[in-house]
Amino acid sequence: MDLMEYQGKQFFASFGIPVSPGGVADTVDEAVAAAEAAGYPVVVKAQVMVGGRGKAGGVKLANNVDELREHAGNILGLDIKGHIVRRLWIENASDIAEEYYASFTLDRSAKKHLGMLSAEGGVEIEQVAVDNPDAIAKIWVDPVDGLTDAQAREWVAAAKLNPQAVEGAVAILKLLYTAYTEGDADLTEINPLILKPTGEVHALDAKVTLDNNAAFRHEWAEFEATQERDSREQAAHEADLQYVGLDGSVGIIANGAGLAMSTLDVVNQVGGSPANFLDVGGGADAEKFVNALTIIDNDPLVKSIFINIFGGITRGEEVANGIIAALGQIDISSPIVIRLDGTNADEGRALLEPHLGDKLRMEPTMLDAARTVVALANA
Amino acid sequence: MAIFVDENTKVIYQGLTGSQGRYYGLLNRDYGTQVVAGTNPKKAGTDVDGIPVYASVADAVAATGATASCIFIPAAGVKSAVMEAAEGGVEFIVCITEGVPAQDEAWFFNKLKRDFPNVRLLGPNCPGIISPGKCNIGITAGHIAKEAEPGATNVGIVSRSGTLTYQALYELKLQGIGVTTCVGIGGDPVPGTSFIDCLQAFEADPETHAIMMIGEIGGSAEEEAAEFIRSSVTKPISAYIAGQTAPAGKKMGHAGAIVSGGKGTAAAKMEALEAAGVKVGANPTEAGELMVEIVKGLSA
Numbered sequence: 001m002d003l004m005e006y007q008g009k010q011f012f013a014s015f016g017i018p019v020s021p022g023g024v025a026d027t028v029d030e031a032v033a034a035a036e037a038a039g040y041p042v043v044v045k046a047q048v049m050v051g052g053r054g055k056a057g058g059v060k061l062a063n064n065v066d067e068l069r070e071h072a073g074n075i076l077g078l079d080i081k082g083h084i085v086r087r088l089w090i091e092n093a094s095d096i097a098e099e100y101y102a103s104f105t106l107d108r109s110a111k112k113h114l115g116m117l118s119a120e121g122g123v124e125i126e127q128v129a130v131d132n133p134d135a136i137a138k139i140w141v142d143p144v145d146g147l148t149d150a151q152a153r154e155w156v157a158a159a160k161l162n163p164q165a166v167e168g169a170v171a172i173l174k175l176l177y178t179a180y181t182e183g184d185a186d187l188t189e190i191n192p193l194i195l196k197p198t199g200e201v202h203a204l205d206a207k208v209t210l211d212n213n214a215a216f217r218h219e220w221a222e223f224e225a226t227q228e229r230d231s232r233e234q235a236a237h238e239a240d241l242q243y244v245g246l247d248g249s250v251g252i253i254a255n256g257a258g259l260a261m262s263t264l265d266v267v268n269q270v271g272g273s274p275a276n277f278l279d280v281g282g283g284a285d286a287e288k289f290v291n292a293l294t295i296i297d298n299d300p301l302v303k304s305i306f307i308n309i310f311g312g313i314t315r316g317e318e319v320a321n322g323i324i325a326a327l328g329q330i331d332i333s334s335p336i337v338i339r340l341d342g343t344n345a346d347e348g349r350a351l352l353e354p355h356l357g358d359k360l361r362m363e364p365t366m367l368d369a370a371r372t373v374v375a376l377a378n379a
Numbered sequence: 380m381a382i383f384v385d386e387n388t389k390v391i392y393q394g395l396t397g398s399q400g401r402y403y404g405l406l407n408r409d410y411g412t413q414v415v416a417g418t419n420p421k422k423a424g425t426d427v428d429g430i431p432v433y434a435s436v437a438d439a440v441a442a443t444g445a446t447a448s449c450i451f452i453p454a455a456g457v458k459s460a461v462m463e464a465a466e467g468g469v470e471f472i473v474c475i476t477e478g479v480p481a482q483d484e485a486w487f488f489n490k491l492k493r494d495f496p497n498v499r500l501l502g503p504n505c506p507g508i509i510s511p512g513k514c515n516i517g518i519t520a521g522h523i524a525k526e527a528e529p530g531a532t533n534v535g536i537v538s539r540s541g542t543l544t545y546q547a548l549y550e551l552k553l554q555g556i557g558v559t560t561c562v563g564i565g566g567d568p569v570p571g572t573s574f575i576d577c578l579q580a581f582e583a584d585p586e587t588h589a590i591m592m593i594g595e596i597g598g599s600a601e602e603e604a605a606e607f608i609r610s611s612v613t614k615p616i617s618a619y620i621a622g623q624t625a626p627a628g629k630k631m632g633h634a635g636a637i638v639s640g641g642k643g644t645a646a647a648k649m650e651a652l653e654a655a656g657v658k659v660g661a662n663p664t665e666a667g668e669l670m671v672e673i674v675k676g677l678s679a
Contacts, residue, residue: 257566266662
C-alpha cells in the first residue's frame with residue numbers, strides 16, 4: 001500500500017523523524033486554518049498518488065493568506081495525470097542549504113535490507129544512479145543485527161555529506177531504519193532529506209510503501225481508506241478477490257496468480273488484449289464466481305470472458321458446479337469461454353456440456369480457448 | 380532418487396489441528412507421506428485421526444525421529460513457528476502459509492542461515508514439494524504427478540507458481556514422463572529455497588535427467604539462475620516465465636511479481652535463460668512440449 005505524502009509524514013513523525021509542521025486540508029478554509037497553525041510562509045502541496053506534482057502546478061509557495069487562498073483554490077480540483085486533487089497538505093516552508101536522498105528497501109538478491117544515501121538529493125535519484133552511481137552510498141543491513149551506530153556513521157561518511165549534517169543524518173537514518181522494519185514498510189524514502197542553514201537535518205518529503213501482509217499488527221485503517229482504486233478494483237477488494245484492472249476487452253478469470261498471468265500472456269499472444277487480471281484462488285464456491293463474473297461483466301470495455309481453471313486439489317466437477325450455480329444466479333451479457341483441465345476435468349466438462357451454447361463455450365486447451373475468446377471480443 | 384524429501388522423510392505438521400493443516404496433513408498421509416506428528420501446545424496428548432499431537436516440535440522430534448516439518452500456521456505466527464522448527468531439530472521446513480510479512484521473512488531467512496546453516500526452508504507462500512510415489516508435503520494434488528522410474532528419462536521441476544506447477548506435472552504425466560521431485564519455491568520476496576538451490580540438487584541427482592523451470596516477473600532470481608546454469612548445470616532445461624504481458628508497476632497477486640524500472644521483466648529473464656542454453660517456451664504448453672522433445676532426445 002502506497003501512502004500519500006501527508007500520511008508518509010505522519011508515519012515518519014510517529015517514529016520520531018523530524019518533518020515540517022503542517023496539516024491536511026480538503027477545503028480552502030481548512031487550508032487557511034492549517035497554514036495559520038503551521039506559520040507562514042507555507043507550501044501548498046496536492047495530495048495525489050502520482051509523481052510530477054510540481055511541474056503540473058500542484059505545489060506552490062504562499063507567503064500570506066491571500067496567496068494561500070488563491071493557490072489552495074487553484075490546486076483543489078486540479079487534474080494531475082488523471083488524478084483529481086481532493087486533499088492538500090499545508091506545511092511551513094523550510095529554508096534549504098542542501099538536499100540529500102535517503103531510503104531503505106529490501107534487496108531481494110542479497111536477501112538483506114539495502115540503504116541508499118546520496119549527497120545529490122532533490123532530483124530524480126534514478127538518473128543519479130545511471131549518470132553517477134558512485135554518488136550513491138549503499139549499505140546492506142542484516143535484519144538480525146539491525147543498523148548499528150557504527151555502521152550508520154561509516155555510511156554517512158561514505159556519502160560525503162556536509163560535515164554539519166553528519167550528526168543529524170546519523171540520527172535520522174537510524175530512525176528511518178526503525179520505521180522501515182518496525183513499521184513493516186517495503187520502502188521508506190526521503191527525497192529530499194534537507195540540511196537547513198541552521199544545521200538541522202529534516203525530512204522534506206516522505207515516500208512510504210507499507211507491506212499489506214503486515215496489516216494485522218498495525219492500525220492502518222486510515223491509510224487504507226484513502227487508497228485510490230477504480231470502481232472495478234474497489235468491488236474486487238470488497239469481494240476479497242485478487243484483481244488488477246487493465247484496459248483491454250477480454251475479461252480474465254483464473255485460479256492461481258501464475259495461471260492468471262499466463263492467461264494474460266496467451267490472450268496477448270493470439271492478438272487479444274486482457275481487460276483485467278483476476279485470481280479466484282483455490283476452492284470453487286459459486287459465490288466467488290458470481291462476484292468475479294459480476295465485476296468483469298460490469299466493465300463496459302469487456303466483450304468476452306475467459307475462465308481458465310486448472311484443477312489440483314479442487315476437482316473439476318466442483319469447479320463446474322460452482323460455475324453452473326453462478327450462471328444460474330446472474331445474467332452475464334458477454335459470451336464466456338471455459339477451459340477446464342487437471343483433476344477430474346472430464347467429469348467437470350461433462351457437467352458443463354448441457355449448458356453450452358452461444359453464451360457459454362468450452363475449449364480443450366488454453367491456446368484454443370484464448371483464440372476463441374479473442375475472436376469473440378474482436379467480432 | 381529424489382531431492383530434499385523421499386520415502387524415508389518423517390514429517391511433523393505444525394498446525395495439524397487447524398482446518399487447513401488437518402485437511403492437507405491427512406491428504407498427504409493418504410498419499411503415502413510419513414506424517415508422524417502434529418503440534419499444538421494446547422492439545423498435546425490428543426491425536427488427529429490417529430496422528431499424535433505434541434506440545435512442540437522439539438517434543439515431536441524426540442518422540443518420532445521426524446526430520447521435516449510442514450507449517451500450516453496463520454501468517455502472524457509463522458516467524459516463531461519457523462524458529463521453533465529449526466530449534467526443535469528438523470532439517471527441512473516447508474512453509475505453506477501465504478501473507479507472511481516481508482520483514483519477518485527477511486529476518487528468519489538470515490537467522491536460519493547464521494544459526495542453523497544445515498536447515499533448509501522451503502517457502503513461505505509455496506505449494507510445497509512432491510517426490511512422486513515417495514513423499515508429498517503441502518497442497519499439490521498427488522495423483523497429477525507420475526513417478527520417476529529407474530531406467531527411464533525423468534524430469535525435475537522447480538517453480539515459483541502453484542497452478543502452473545500442477546499444469547506442468549499433469550502435462551508430463553499425460554506424456555508418460557516421470558518426475559523425480561517437483562519443488563514449489565513460492566512467489567514471495569525472500570524465498571527460503573531458491574531456483575539455484577534446486578538446480579544444484581537436480582544436477583547432482585543421478586535419476587534426474589532434465590529440468591523444467593517455471594518463473595515469474597519480478598526480482599532477479601531467474602537471471603541469477605541463468606548465470607548458475609551457464610556455469611554449473613549440464614542437464615537440459617526447459618522454462619516458462621509467466622507475466623510476459625503484465626503492465627509495469629502492477630502487482631499481480633504474488634508479492635514477488637512486480638515489474639519496475641525495466642528490471643525483472645519477463646523479456647529480460649527469457650533472454651538470460653536462452654543465452655544460458657535453456658529452451659524457453661512462450662506459454663506453459665510450449666514449455667511442456669519443449670520438455671517432451673528434450674526427453675525424447677535423451678531417451679533415443
